[in-house]
Amino acid sequence: MHRRYASHPNEVKQFDTERLRTEFQISDLFRPNQLELVLTHEDRFIIGGAYPVTEDVTLVTDLKELGVSFFLERRELGIINIGSTGSILVDGNEYVLNSKDCLYVGMGSKEVIFKSDDPANPAKFYLNSAPAHVKFPTTHTTLAEADSSALGSIQNSNDRTIHRFIHEKGIQSAQLVMGMTQLKEGNMWNTMPAHVHPRRMEAYMYFDLPEESVVIHLMGEPKETRHLMMRNEQAVISPSWSIHSGVGTSNYTFIWGMAGDNKAYADMDQVAMKELQ
Numbered sequence: 001m002h003r004r005y006a007s008h009p010n011e012v013k014q015f016d017t018e019r020l021r022t023e024f025q026i027s028d029l030f031r032p033n034q035l036e037l038v039l040t041h042e043d044r045f046i047i048g049g050a051y052p053v054t055e056d057v058t059l060v061t062d063l064k065e066l067g068v069s070f071f072l073e074r075r076e077l078g079i080i081n082i083g084s085t086g087s088i089l090v091d092g093n094e095y096v097l098n099s100k101d102c103l104y105v106g107m108g109s110k111e112v113i114f115k116s117d118d119p120a121n122p123a124k125f126y127l128n129s130a131p132a133h134v135k136f137p138t139t140h141t142t143l144a145e146a147d148s149s150a151l152g153s154i155q156n157s158n159d160r161t162i163h164r165f166i167h168e169k170g171i172q173s174a175q176l177v178m179g180m181t182q183l184k185e186g187n188m189w190n191t192m193p194a195h196v197h198p199r200r201m202e203a204y205m206y207f208d209l210p211e212e213s214v215v216i217h218l219m220g221e222p223k224e225t226r227h228l229m230m231r232n233e234q235a236v237i238s239p240s241w242s243i244h245s246g247v248g249t250s251n252y253t254f255i256w257g258m259a260g261d262n263k264a265y266a267d268m269d270q271v272a273m274k275e276l277q
């Protein structure tokens, strides 16, 4: 498991591009037949990828890092499949996930195994995990069953659909909140006007982005913004004090995951456009 440390906004002001990428950007989440995990000290959130192609992938890590006897002993897990159909075995129970389905796995689940239906069209499982203090049932939600709403407009280049999977009024969790935003063709902006939520950290993972395209991700305090060039299937950590917004050279989809003091998706402190610098 890789590790990222928490940061102070005054320190981040001094970072050059390379340091910003080292601290906040996560590349190479999906390696064939591997599990990749990054633990950030921002709310001890874990961002990961499980990519079973010709072999199954099991949720295992160096447990010394977590101080427990199995991964989900004191944690919960959210999974969204960004590939083709696959399945997840949770303590022997099989859940079939089509593209863009979500599975929540509750605290206490001992064995989690990721499988692809077809090695020629493998599943790709994106993972978010947060510490948990209570067990909630393992729950599968399809994209059609998500709590979805339209946001933005073509005039503002941000006509998009927000799909909420794990949140206050959806799949129940201890603190994990997770969903996905799809931008319609010809729309490039996400989360502008920007916001912060000092109650929760957040991670974005951009995908469905053509190879030659980038998303210019904006982070930092509203009056001290920085940017990162994001490519397909890369994630970015957003500390609770940072905005998180982006503009692509084409449309794209991204998964957002949060952890912190509440699970209220709408609890955001909006930043007025004139405030941004």
Ligand SMILES: O=C(O)C(=O)C[C@H](O)C(=O)CO
Binding pocket: 160, 162, 180, 181, 190, 191, 192, 202, 244, 256, 265, 268
């Ligand atoms: O496009 C958007 O706007 C988003 O998807 C916003 C994220 O869901 C978010 O930042 C939630 O706090």
Ligand SMILES: [Zn+2]
Binding pocket: 195, 196, 197, 202, 244, 268
């Ligand atoms: Zn946010």
